[in-house]
Amino acid sequence: MPITANNPNKKTWVNTPDNTDFPIQNIPFGVFLTRDDIITIGTRIGDTAIDLGAMHQLGYFEDIPLTDDIFLQDTLNDFISDGKKTWRLVRNRISEVFDIKNGTLQNNEDHKSIILFAMNEIEMQLPVQIGDYTDFYSSREHATNVGTMFRDPENALMPNWLHIPVGYHGRSSTIIPSGVPIHRPMGQTFPKGAEKPVFGPSKLVDFELEMAFITTDANSIGEPIPINDAEDYIFGMVLFNDWSARDIQKWEYVPLGPFLAKNFASSISPWIVTLDALEPFRTKGPDQDPKPLPYLAQNGDHSFDIQLELDIVTDKGISTTVSKSNFQYMYWTMAQQLTHHTVNGCKVNSGDMMGSGTISGPTPDSYGSMLELAWQGTRPVPLNDGSERKFIQDADTVVIRGFCKDKGHRIGFGKVSTKLLPAFESKNKK
Amino acid sequence: MPITANNPNKKTWVNTPDNTDFPIQNIPFGVFLTRDDIITIGTRIGDTAIDLGAMHQLGYFEDIPLTDDIFLQDTLNDFISDGKKTWRLVRNRISEVFDIKNGTLQNNEDHKSIILFAMNEIEMQLPVQIGDYTDFYSSREHATNVGTMFRDPENALMPNWLHIPVGYHGRSSTIIPSGVPIHRPMGQTFPKGAEKPVFGPSKLVDFELEMAFITTDANSIGEPIPINDAEDYIFGMVLFNDWSARDIQKWEYVPLGPFLAKNFASSISPWIVTLDALEPFRTKGPDQDPKPLPYLAQNGDHSFDIQLELDIVTDKGISTTVSKSNFQYMYWTMAQQLTHHTVNGCKVNSGDMMGSGTISGPTPDSYGSMLELAWQGTRPVPLNDGSERKFIQDADTVVIRGFCKDKGHRIGFGKVSTKLLPAFESKNKK
Numbered sequence: 001m002p003i004t005a006n007n008p009n010k011k012t013w014v015n016t017p018d019n020t021d022f023p024i025q026n027i028p029f030g031v032f033l034t035r036d037d038i039i040t041i042g043t044r045i046g047d048t049a050i051d052l053g054a055m056h057q058l059g060y061f062e063d064i065p066l067t068d069d070i071f072l073q074d075t076l077n078d079f080i081s082d083g084k085k086t087w088r089l090v091r092n093r094i095s096e097v098f099d100i101k102n103g104t105l106q107n108n109e110d111h112k113s114i115i116l117f118a119m120n121e122i123e124m125q126l127p128v129q130i131g132d133y134t135d136f137y138s139s140r141e142h143a144t145n146v147g148t149m150f151r152d153p154e155n156a157l158m159p160n161w162l163h164i165p166v167g168y169h170g171r172s173s174t175i176i177p178s179g180v181p182i183h184r185p186m187g188q189t190f191p192k193g194a195e196k197p198v199f200g201p202s203k204l205v206d207f208e209l210e211m212a213f214i215t216t217d218a219n220s221i222g223e224p225i226p227i228n229d230a231e232d233y234i235f236g237m238v239l240f241n242d243w244s245a246r247d248i249q250k251w252e253y254v255p256l257g258p259f260l261a262k263n264f265a266s267s268i269s270p271w272i273v274t275l276d277a278l279e280p281f282r283t284k285g286p287d288q289d290p291k292p293l294p295y296l297a298q299n300g301d302h303s304f305d306i307q308l309e310l311d312i313v314t315d316k317g318i319s320t321t322v323s324k325s326n327f328q329y330m331y332w333t334m335a336q337q338l339t340h341h342t343v344n345g346c347k348v349n350s351g352d353m354m355g356s357g358t359i360s361g362p363t364p365d366s367y368g369s370m371l372e373l374a375w376q377g378t379r380p381v382p383l384n385d386g387s388e389r390k391f392i393q394d395a396d397t398v399v400i401r402g403f404c405k406d407k408g409h410r411i412g413f414g415k416v417s418t419k420l421l422p423a424f425e426s427k428n429k430k
Numbered sequence: 431m432p433i434t435a436n437n438p439n440k441k442t443w444v445n446t447p448d449n450t451d452f453p454i455q456n457i458p459f460g461v462f463l464t465r466d467d468i469i470t471i472g473t474r475i476g477d478t479a480i481d482l483g484a485m486h487q488l489g490y491f492e493d494i495p496l497t498d499d500i501f502l503q504d505t506l507n508d509f510i511s512d513g514k515k516t517w518r519l520v521r522n523r524i525s526e527v528f529d530i531k532n533g534t535l536q537n538n539e540d541h542k543s544i545i546l547f548a549m550n551e552i553e554m555q556l557p558v559q560i561g562d563y564t565d566f567y568s569s570r571e572h573a574t575n576v577g578t579m580f581r582d583p584e585n586a587l588m589p590n591w592l593h594i595p596v597g598y599h600g601r602s603s604t605i606i607p608s609g610v611p612i613h614r615p616m617g618q619t620f621p622k623g624a625e626k627p628v629f630g631p632s633k634l635v636d637f638e639l640e641m642a643f644i645t646t647d648a649n650s651i652g653e654p655i656p657i658n659d660a661e662d663y664i665f666g667m668v669l670f671n672d673w674s675a676r677d678i679q680k681w682e683y684v685p686l687g688p689f690l691a692k693n694f695a696s697s698i699s700p701w702i703v704t705l706d707a708l709e710p711f712r713t714k715g716p717d718q719d720p721k722p723l724p725y726l727a728q729n730g731d732h733s734f735d736i737q738l739e740l741d742i743v744t745d746k747g748i749s750t751t752v753s754k755s756n757f758q759y760m761y762w763t764m765a766q767q768l769t770h771h772t773v774n775g776c777k778v779n780s781g782d783m784m785g786s787g788t789i790s791g792p793t794p795d796s797y798g799s800m801l802e803l804a805w806q807g808t809r810p811v812p813l814n815d816g817s818e819r820k821f822i823q824d825a826d827t828v829v830i831r832g833f834c835k836d837k838g839h840r841i842g843f844g845k846v847s848t849k850l851l852p853a854f855e856s857k858n859k860k
Contacts, residue, residue: 131561132603137686160681163627164618168686169599169693173562173777174651183652185774188594188723197593199723202774221604221695222613222854248774251590256567256598257687263599264774265651293618293629344615344632344678344694345854347603424652424775 001088003276005095008409012098013106014116016046021403021412024098027091028271028413029076029236033123041071041079042122044271045098049117052094058111060097060104064089075129076272080216080235081350087235088276124270126177127238128214128351133175133266134341135210135242135355136167138332140286142360145372162290165332165340167354170242171263175353177270181419184394185264187248201423202245205392208358209310209368209400211327212240213334214272215352222345227298230335231275233348239269239308239400239416240355246371246391268353269400269416277411281305281404286331295343302333306413308359308402310368313417315395318385322373325359325366327402394422431518433706435525438839442528443536444546446476451833451842454528457521458701458843459506459666463553471501471509472552474701475528479547482524488541490527490534494519505559506702510646510665511780517665518706554700556607557668558644558781563605563696564771565640565672565785566597568762570716572790575802592720595762595770597784600672601693605783607700611849614824615694617678631853632675635822638788639740639798639830641757642670643764644702645782652775657728660765661705663778669699669738669830669846670785676801676821698783699830699846707841711735711834716761725773732763736843738789738832740798743847745825748815752803755789755796757832824852 005027012024022028022044032042032049040053053071055061065086070079079086097105105111137143140157143166147156160166176182184205190197218225218233225233242262249261285303292298306327313319334354342348358368367373370391374381380388392398397419403412435457442454452458452474462472462479470483483501485491495516500509509516527535535541567573570587573596577586590596606612614635620627648655648663655663672692679691715733722728736757743749764784772778788798797803800821804811810818822828827849833842 132601134601134689158684160620160627160684164682166682166686167689169601169689171562171564171599171776172602173779173782174775176651183775186654187774190590196720197590197723199725221606224616224854245774252594252596253685253687254588254590255683255687256596257683257685259597259599260771260774260776263776290626293627295629341690344617344675344690345604345613346601346690346693349603352603424654 001085003088003092003279005091006277006279010095011100012045013100014045014048014098019410020046021410021414022046023410024095025409026273026277026411027094028273028277030127030271031074031076031125033125034117035121039074039125041073041076043094047119049119049122051115051117054115061090061093064093074125075351076127077129077351080128080214083216084232087274091274091276124177126175127270127272130172130175130351130353131349133170133172133353134167135170135357136165136332136337137357138165138330138337139357139360140331141329141362142358142368142372145360145367149376165337167337167341168257170266174263175266175268178267178416178418180267181421182243182265183421183424185245185248185260186423187245187260188251189247190251197251202248204246205420206244206246206370207310207392207398208242208244209308209323209325210240210242210356210358211237211306211402212268212353212355213237215338215348215350215354217350218348219342221347224345225339225342227296227335227339230338233338234275234334236272236274237278238272239402239413241267241398241400241416241418242355243267267416267418269413271414273411273413278304278404280406280409281411283328285328285333288331292336296336296340298333298335302335303328303330304404306402306404308400311399312383312389313397313399314383314385316385318383320383322381323365323367325361325368327359329359329361330356392420394420396420431515433518433522433709435521436707436709440525441530442475443530444475444478444528449840450476451840451844452476453840454525455839456703456707456841457524458703458707460557460701461504461506461555463555464547465551469504469555471503471506473524477549479549479552481545481547484545491520491523494523504555505781506557507559507781510558510644513646514662517704521704521706554607556605557700557702560602560605560781560783561779563600563602563783564597565600565787566595566762566767567787568595568760568767569787569790569798570761571759571792572788572798572802575790575797579806595767597767597771598687600696604693605696605698608697608846608848610697611851612673612695613851613854615675615678615690616853617675617690618681619677620681627681632678634676635850636674636676636800637740637822637828638672638674639738639753639755640670640672640786640788641667641736641832642698642783642785643667645768645778645780645784647780648778649772651777654775655769655772657726657765657769660768663768664705664764666702666704667708668702669832669843671697671828671830671846671848672785673697697846697848699843701844703841703843708734708834710836710839711841713758715758715763718761722766726766726769728763728765732765733758733760734834736832736834738830741829742813742819743827743829744813744815746815748813750813752811753795753797755791755798757789759789759791760786822850824850826850
C-alpha cells in the first residue's frame with residue numbers, strides 16, 4: 001500500500017508556519033489533554049492539534065477497520081497493536097482530510113470547533129504505556145570515548161562491541177514526557193580519595209542525547225523476529241534524554257550495569273513520528289566490519305538522516321547549543337537491535353521502547369553527553385551567558401531537538417525539554 | 431489492626447491434607463481460570479481454590495471498602511493498590527468465613543457450588559501485570575562463589591557489594607507462571623579457543639533459585655521510601671526461577687550487565703503469599719559489617735525463615751533434590767532493597783516485582799545455581815536416575831518449592847515448575 005501521506009507536493013488548509021517540524025507530510029501520533037480536560041489520541045499539523053477521537057466519532061475514518069474507542073484512550077498501545085497496515089491507512093486518511101483540495105472538514109465549522117485545538121490549549125502526555133524499556137549502546141564513537149576515559153585507550157571498545165548491539169534493560173516507571181521537571185538524584189557514591197562510600201546528592205548529573213523507537217506486538221515468547229521483518233514492528237521514533245548520574249554510575253555499575261544512575265528519570269518527546277514519515281530520509285549507516293553474524297546481516301539502507309541538536313538553557317533563559325549530532329552515526333540499526341533482542345525468544349509488546357544509546361558523532365562538538373563534551377570535566381563547555389559547565393547544574397533545562405530536512409521538506413520531532421531541580425527534600429526531614 | 435488470620439489454633443471446615451502449604455493461616459492471592467473459563471482472583475485452602483470474585487458478589491466482604499469488580503479482574507494490581515489495611519481486612523475476613531465455627535458459607539450448598547473449585551478444575555495465571563522487574567544480587571555466598579570463579583578468589587566480592595544491595599533491571603515481558611514450558615535460547619557466544627563469536631543454541635542453560643517480592647504503589651517520582659516504611663509497601667512473595675544462559679551471559683555482560691542471557695524466560699510460583707502470613711517466621715538475617723549507611727540502617731528482624739528446595743526432574747519423571755537453601759541467607763533485606771531502589775526517586779508501582787538474586791547458602795549442597803553446584807562443570811551433580819548434570823538438559827523440569835515451618839504450623843508457596851524444551855525452530859527454516 002503506497003504511503004500517499006508522504007507526497008511532498010501536498011498542501012494543507014491548516015495554517016502551518018514556515019519551517020515547522022509538523023507539515024502535513026509528518027502526521028505524528030500523541031496523547032493529549034484537551035481544553036475540556038478530556039484525554040484523547042491526536043496528531044498535529046503546524047501549531048494545530050487534531051483530536052482523532054473526535055474525528056473518528058464524526059465519521060472521518062469510515063471504512064478503516066478501527067474499534068469505536070481506539071482513539072478515546074490514554075495511550076497509543078491498542079492503536080499500535082493494530083499493526084502497520086492500519087497505521088498507514090489512518091495516516092493516509094488524515095492526509096486526505098487536511099489536503100487543501102478537500103473541503104469536507106475544511107468547510108464544516110461545527111466539526112472544526114470539535115476537532116481542532118491550538119497547541120497552547122492542550123497538554124501533551126506520555127504517548128504510550130511502556131511495558132519494557134531497553135537501552136542500547138550503539139554509537140561507536142560514544143562507546144570508544146567512554147572506553148578511552150574509563151578503561152584503556154588502546155582497547156577502548158569491548159571485544160563484544162563490534163559483534164553485538166550491546167544493550168541493557170532500563171526502568172519504565174520513570175519515563176516522563178517533555179516538560180516534566182526532575183530532581184537531582186540522591187545516592188551512594190565513592191568520591192576519589194574517600195575511605196568509604198558517602199550518601200548525598202549526585203554531583204555529576206548528565207544528559208545522554210538519544211533517540212528511541214516504539215514497537216508493536218512482535219512475537220510470541222520463544223519466537224525470534226527475523227532481521228528482514230524487524231522494521232515492520234517499529235511504529236515510530238521519539239527524541240530521548242537518558243538522564244545519568246555519573247558518580248552514582250561509577251560506584252554501582254560493576255558487575256551488573258547501570259541502575260540508580262539512570263532510573264531516576266528518562267525523558268521523551270511527546271509526538272511519535274512514524275517510520276513511514278521518515279521513509280524519505282532513509283540512508284545507510286556506517287560500514288560494519290567485521291560482518292555481523294548472518295542473523296544480523298542486512299542489505300540496503302536501514303538508518304535515517306535525522307539531525308539532532310542539544311541546548312542547555314540557563315535559569316535566566318540563555319540558550320547554548322552544546323552538541324550537534326545525527327542519528328545516522330549509529331553503528332547498529334534499529335532492525336538489528338530488535339532482531340538481536342528477540343533472537344533468544346524474548347517477547348516484545350506493543351508500546352515497548354528501545355533507546356539508541358548516546359549518539360555521539362566523530363567530532364568533539366557532536367558528542368552526546370557532558371561526560372564526553374567536557375571530557376570528564378577537563379574541558380569545561382562555555383555557555384552563551386559567560387558561564388561554563390562540566391555537568392548539568394540545578395535550574396538548567398536540557399532541550400533536544402531533531403529533524404530531517406531536504407529541499408522542500410522538513411519532518412521534525414519537536415523537542416524534549418527537561419528542567420533539573422535541586423535534590424528532593426524528604427518530608428521526614430522537615 | 432491485628433492479623434487475626436494468623437491465629438495458629440484456627441481450624442477450617444475445608445478439607446485440608448496434612449502438611450499442606452495452604453492451611454487456613456496462609457490465604458495467599460492468585461488469579462485463575464475457572465472450569466467455566468472465567469478469569470477471577472482467588473485464594474486457596476488445602477486443595478480447594480476459592481473464587482473471591484464470586485464471594486464478593488455474594489456479599490461475603492460486606493463492610494470492607496472494595497470496588498464491586500475488584501476481584502473480577504485478570505490481575506491483582508488494583509487490589510494490591512488498595513494498600514496494606516485492605517489486604518489485611520480481606521485476609522482476616524476470608525479466615526472468618528472458612529473458620530470451622532462459622533456456618534454461613536459452610537452450610538450454604540448453593541454458594542459453595544459457585545465459590546469453591548477443586549485445584550484440578552482451574553488453571554493458574556500470572557498473578558500480576560508486572561510493570562517493572564528488578565533483580566538483586568543479595569546473597570553473599572552466591573556473589574562470593576561467582577567472584578571466585580570468574581574473577582579473583584582473594585577479592586571475590588566487588589568493592590561496592592557490602593555497601594549497596596546491587597541490582598539491575600530485568601525484562602517483564604517474559605515472566606511466566608509455573609507450568610509454562612520454555613525453549614532453550616539461541617544466541618551469540620564466544621566459545622573457548624574460538625577465533626570469533628558463533629551463533630546457536632546455548633549450551634549452558636542454568637536455573638537460579640530465587641524468591642521475589644511484589645510491591646504496591648509506593649511513591650511519587652522523585653520521592654524516596656524511608657527504610658522504616660519500606661515493608662508496608664511489600665504485598666507478598668513468590669518463588670522465582672531466574673533462568674540463565676551462562677555462555678551467552680559471559681560474552682554479552684560486560685560492561686552493561688546481563689541481557690539476553692536472562693530475558694528469554696523467568697518463572698514464578700502463581701500464589702502470592704502475603705508478608706502478613708509470613709509474619710510468624712520473621713527472623714534476623716546475617717550481621718551486616720560494615721554497617722550500612724544511615725539510609726539503609728535497620729534494627730530488629732527483617733528477614734524470614736523460608737526453607738527452599740530445588741529438584742531436577744528428568745523426562746522419565748525421576749526427581750532429585752539438588753539444592754536446599756533458605757531465604758534467611760540473604761545478606762540484604764527486602765526493605766533495604768526497596769529503599770535503595772527508590773533513594774534516587776525511582777517510582778515503584780503496584781505489581782512491580784523484585785527478585786532476591788540467587789540464594790546460595792554456606793554449604794555446597796545449598797548453592798542456588800548449577801554454575802555453583804557443579805562448580806563451572808568441574809563437579810557434575812549426580813541425579814537419582816544414575817545420570818549427572820553440569821547444566822540443565824532439554825526435557826529436564828526444574829522445580830522450586832518453599833515453605834516456612836514451626837511446631838504445628840506450615841505456610842508454603844507451592845512450587846514453580848518449568849520444563850526446558852529444545853531450541854525453538856524458526857518458521858523460516860521449515
